[in-house]
Amino acid sequence: MVAISQRAQDIGSGVEAFVREKIVPYEQDPRRDHHGAPTEELVAELRDKARAAGLMTPHILADGSHLTQVETAYVLIRSGLSPLGPLALNTCAPDEGNMYLLGHVGNDMLKRRFLDPLKTGEARSAFFMTEPADWGGAGSDPSMMKTTCHKDGDDWVVNGRKVLITGAQGARVGIVMARSTEADSEGGACMFLVDLPDEAIRIDHVPNTIDNSMPGGHASITIDNLRVPANQMLGKAGEGFKYAQVRLSPARLSHCMRWLGACIRAQEIASAYACERHAFGKPLVDHEGVGFMLAQNQIDICQAELMIYWCAAVLDTGDLGTTQSSMAKVAVSEALMRIADNCVQVMGGTGVTDQTIVEQVFREIRAFRIYDGPTEVHKWSLAKKIKKAHRSAQEQKLAH
Known part of the structure; x- marks a missing residue:
């Protein structure tokens, strides 16, 4: 286990107490949209409480600097103890990843125009990268991107389609990725900051999905002649994929942190149920079939936590950590799925009702196994690196 700084421990303790005492009571609050996601009114009320507690955006310090990734892990795990915790504290996706990218x-x-309102929790954001399969656009393979951009005077003009854009409905800040058709950027990707809503960015559909913790859902988008001033490009033309990696490795690890917190809480609920519920003359936990599931959960929680801190420590060295974050995403998401499933199973019928958050955690973790790259894509990427390393080793042997 890596060492946790005193400042992270202090912030994390405050976050945990706040989530357990102030946010958990809101889990049965009826202010939800048609899909079950928290309404803007509910999010605003939760964030007012976080501001009053001095805990808004706890992973970013007053001088604008970020906690280290190890420190962030300590704090974000505790923010995830309730599905509403990351929303209240402004540690949620996609805002946390977008703030990290803009900050770096x-x-x-x-930063003044787009990052500041995100840090204060006054605005939400969306990251426009994924494209529809029926269009042949970018999904897990961003090189397939079909949304294009070209120069027109002092502006860039963007056209294309996007899909599964989390939080687009209701967002005020957008980060849009498009492939440049300009010769000097050699077809590379560009990344733009835009104010939302914008008439050129049309929300076509917000589908119902298995998860519903994030306001705004996962929208399908048409971008029709979006004009963006050149000074709103993030970095340089053609370097969008490089900047995407700056965002994606820490962001997929942050997902692991938050959902580990949720599974820790689900384990607490399932354990309490098993200890208090009796069947066949003894508490459920005394039946090996139940007790062993909870024991395995505890093992998986510990292993997931170790994986998160290991990957966070790699990122803190300045390494992009793409290999490590891929391994962490696979290992942690699969472990958390086992934990969530076991919690539902231990609680029986109660586990599939909305009487506790266990049912929601199960649904959210199932979605988490897909977004930010499904398990199979990460394993395929890792296998390619294994093959490349083998070839390199063979070439070195031949050279000698």
């Missing part, structure tokens, strides 16, 4: 790549103007 954005210039002073972009």
Whole structure:
């Protein structure tokens, strides 16, 4: 286990107490949209409480610097103890990843205009990258991107389609990725900051999905002649994929952190149920079939936590950590799925009702196994690196 700084422990303790005492009581709050996601009114009320507690955006310090990734892990795990915790504390996706990206790549103007309202929790954001399969666009393979951009005077003009864009409905800040058709950027990707809503960015459909913890759902989008001033490009033309990696490795690890917190809480609920519920003359936990599931959950929680901290420590060295974050995403998401499933099973019929958050955690973790790259894509990427390393080793042997 890596060492946790005192400042992270202090912030994390405050976050945990806040979530357990102030946010958990809102889990049965009826202010939800048609899909079951928290309404903007509910999110605003939760964030007011976080501000009053001095805990808004706890992973970003007053001077604008971020906690280290190890420190962030300690805090974000505790923010996830309720599905509403990350929303209240402004540690949720996609905002947390977008703030990280802007903080590391954005210039002073972009930070003032787009990052500042995100840090204060006054605005939500969306990251426009994934494209529809029926269009042949980018999904897990971003090189397939079909949304294009070209220069027109002092502006760039963007056209294309996007899909499964989390939080687009109701967002005020957008980060849009498009492939440049300009010769000097050699067809590379570009990344733009835009104010939302914008008439050129049309929400076509917000489907119902298995998860519903994130306001705004996962929208399908048409971008029709979106004009963006050149000074709202993030970094340089053609370097969008590089900036995407700056965002994606930490962001997929942050998902692991938050959902580990949720599974820790689900384990607490299932354990309490098993200890208090009796069947066949003794508490459920005394039946090996039940007790062993909870024991395995405890093992998986410990292993997931170790994986998260290991990957966070790699990122803190300045390494992009793409290999490590891929391994963490696979290992943690699969472990959390086992934990959530066991919790439902231990609780029986109660586990599939909305009487506790266990049922929601199960649904959210099932979705988590897909977004930010499904398990199979990460394993395929890792297998390619194994093959490349083998070839390199063979070539070195031949050279000697």
